[in-house]
Amino acid sequence: MKLLLVGEYKNGNIDDSFYELVAFAQKVGGEAVAFFVAPSDIKPEFNGKVYVADVSKAKEYNPKVHRDLILKVAEKENPDYIVLSHSSYGWDLAPRIAFKWDAGQISEIVEVSDEGFIVPFCNAKLRRLLKPNTEKAVLTLQSGAFAPAKEGSAQIESVDVDVQDEGLEFEGFEIVEKGGVDLTKAEIIVSAGRGVGKKENIEIVEKLAKALGGELGASRPVVDAGWLPPERQVGTTGQTVAPKLYVACGISGAIQHLAGMKKSNFIVAINKDKDAPISEVADVFVVADLLEFVPVLTEKLSS
Amino acid sequence: MNVLVCVKQVPDMESKFTVSSDGLWYDQSDLTYKINEYDEYAVEEAVRLKEKLGDVAITVLSIGPDRVKEAIRKALALGADKGAHIKDDEAHLKDPYQIATIISNYAKDKNFDIIFTGMQSEDRGSAQVGALVAEMLDYNCVTTIVDFEYADGKVNVKRELEGGIKAKVKANLPVVLTCQLGLNTVRYPTLPNIMKAKRKELKEFDVSEFLNVEPKVITLKAFVPEKKKGGIVLEGAPDEIADKLIKILKEKAII
Numbered sequence: 427m428k429l430l431l432v433g434e435y436k437n438g439n440i441d442d443s444f445y446e447l448v449a450f451a452q453k454v455g456g457e458a459v460a461f462f463v464a465p466s467d468i469k470p471e472f473n474g475k476v477y478v479a480d481v482s483k484a485k486e487y488n489p490k491v492h493r494d495l496i497l498k499v500a501e502k503e504n505p506d507y508i509v510l511s512h513s514s515y516g517w518d519l520a521p522r523i524a525f526k527w528d529a530g531q532i533s534e535i536v537e538v539s540d541e542g543f544i545v546p547f548c549n550a551k552l553r554r555l556l557k558p559n560t561e562k563a564v565l566t567l568q569s570g571a572f573a574p575a576k577e578g579s580a581q582i583e584s585v586d587v588d589v590q591d592e593g594l595e596f597e598g599f600e601i602v603e604k605g606g607v608d609l610t611k612a613e614i615i616v617s618a619g620r621g622v623g624k625k626e627n628i629e630i631v632e633k634l635a636k637a638l639g640g641e642l643g644a645s646r647p648v649v650d651a652g653w654l655p656p657e658r659q660v661g662t663t664g665q666t667v668a669p670k671l672y673v674a675c676g677i678s679g680a681i682q683h684l685a686g687m688k689k690s691n692f693i694v695a696i697n698k699d700k701d702a703p704i705s706e707v708a709d710v711f712v713v714a715d716l717l718e719f720v721p722v723l724t725e726k727l728s729s
Numbered sequence: 730m731n732v733l734v735c736v737k738q739v740p741d742m743e744s745k746f747t748v749s750s751d752g753l754w755y756d757q758s759d760l761t762y763k764i765n766e767y768d769e770y771a772v773e774e775a776v777r778l779k780e781k782l783g784d785v786a787i788t789v790l791s792i793g794p795d796r797v798k799e800a801i802r803k804a805l806a807l808g809a810d811k812g813a814h815i816k817d818d819e820a821h822l823k824d825p826y827q828i829a830t831i832i833s834n835y836a837k838d839k840n841f842d843i844i845f846t847g848m849q850s851e852d853r854g855s856a857q858v859g860a861l862v863a864e865m866l867d868y869n870c871v872t873t874i875v876d877f878e879y880a881d882g883k884v885n886v887k888r889e890l891e892g893g894i895k896a897k898v899k900a901n902l903p904v905v906l907t908c909q910l911g912l913n914t915v916r917y918p919t920l921p922n923i924m925k926a927k928r929k930e931l932k933e934f935d936v937s938e939f940l941n942v943e944p945k946v947i948t949l950k951a952f953v954p955e956k957k958k959g960g961i962v963l964e965g966a967p968d969e970i971a972d973k974l975i976k977i978l979k980e981k982a983i984i
Binding site for chain 1: 740742743745746748755824825826848849851852853854855856857858859860861863864865869870871872873887888889890891892893894895896897898899900901904910911914943944945946947948949950951952953954956960961962963964967968970971972974975977978981983984
């Protein structure tokens with residue numbers, strides 16, 4: 427068994443998700459080599475060969491170029507699996523590699539079994555057990571599903587960037603302004619989700635946050651609807667938080683939200699739907715309509 | 730300009746899901762269906778482009794049993810021009826590679842300039858079909874877009890990365906774009922437009938016309954996960970459960 431791990435280099439660092447790929451490789455067993463588009467002086471904590479393509483030439487986003495560089499390494503190493511994180515980088519790149527490599531792809535793996543790979547299904551309410559129907563396969567791993575594993579030091583080998591893509595041009599990054607709110611420093615966060623129903627109801631959740639002396643957070647649909655600004659968003663595309671207390675009001679618990687808050691010390695979920703995936707991480711699950719329950723709770727806390 | 734929008738019909742994710750009798754999917758009876766949320770943004774963005782440029786023909790495609798015609802009619806009511814229903818009662822058993830093959834075989838001789846679709850489906854969530862279609866047709870492709878603009882024969886998009894960062898990308902036509910939540914706000918179809926949609930062309934094709942490959946991934950089973958964490962469940966009158974919750978938080982010295 428041989429694996430080719432495709433790591434990510436972000437904001438001047440090796441992204442920690444790489445060590446989740448390393449942990450996966452340890453679990454599956456066999457030999458692993460890695461690939462990065464990064465500066466040539468990176469030092470991943472990994473026992474094995476690391477191929478590095480120069481980021482100044484291959485750019486942070488240029489998927490056809492990255493795809494071809496990875497396939498070049500795959501041709502040399504002949505791995506059974508090419509493994510990426512199920513991230514904006516990974517889910518963009520993986521199908522392109524799978525197609526050219528004539529391999530099946532299994533997305534967002536959360537667990538490995540003797541028979542195959544387990545993935546979430548229907549917003550994680552169900553699971554599916556899948557296996558590739560091809561000799562080789564491309565795999566993407568759910569963020570946080572495998573506890574990171576750091577090893578020793580790598581041998582770096584550079585990969586020539588000798589491919590181009592005229593069809594697409596990466597023009598740089600845009601960063602959301604934080605606007606004075608730093609949720610990562612809050613000890614208590616009370617977040618509003620789609621279950622609040624409308625903008626006017628945000629106030630109900632905000633009052634609970636005040637009564638608890640905490641910050642107001644939000645799930646993605648609330649921010650997308652313009653009910654709260656982006657700097658209050660908790661989740662993979664917003665802030666990753668780990669407060670002492672996290673209260674999720676009307677949040678079903680999409681995986682992107684859970685990834686941003688499941689390390690909180692104590693989690694209270696208030697939701698009408700008993701099967702909502704947030705129940706998987708909740709220490710206390712209050713089965714109730716938040717519009718009825720939250721004002722009662724706020725009142726009791728304030729008096 | 731010739732635009733294709735690929736939509737999938739999915740159940741409301743708030744539903745209670747059970748495993749189907751063949752053990753491979755969810756039980757599809759007694760569910761409320763709708764257009765996959767990510768694909769609705771795709772429809773809306775195509776319609777906005779048509780409103781801006783005028784000379785744009787939008788075809789909306791969906792694969793599945795007869796009920797997916799409702800999803801196509803909804804897209805037509807939102808402003809798409811014609812529909813293509815690729816009828817397949819077993820669409821849920823096809824893997825993303827097969828679904829992408831069906832779409833690209835349909836699209837290959839039609840010279841679409843832009844193909845919009847969602848970045849993933851809400852039920853399966855593999856996030857593969859859009860990029861696979863682009864590979865099969867040899868189109869450019871940008872996934873997970875939250876901003877779109879067309880100018881001078883090129884598209885300028887922003888793709889969403891993690892942690893509040895966006896990547897700005899310019900791409901040539903033809904291009905496949907996969908849409909992320911928050912790309913736009915989807916309009917409500919008006920009654921006259923719903924009526925008009927009923928008269929728009931909706932062609933049916935049999936899936937056998939477009940599917941000529943075996944799956945690359947096999948489903949062994951679908952199952953209900955074991956609950957990982959046995960948290961305390963509070964149910965009952967708001968007044969009582971609020972007291973219980975406060976007591977727990979005090980015992981744990983959280984408040």
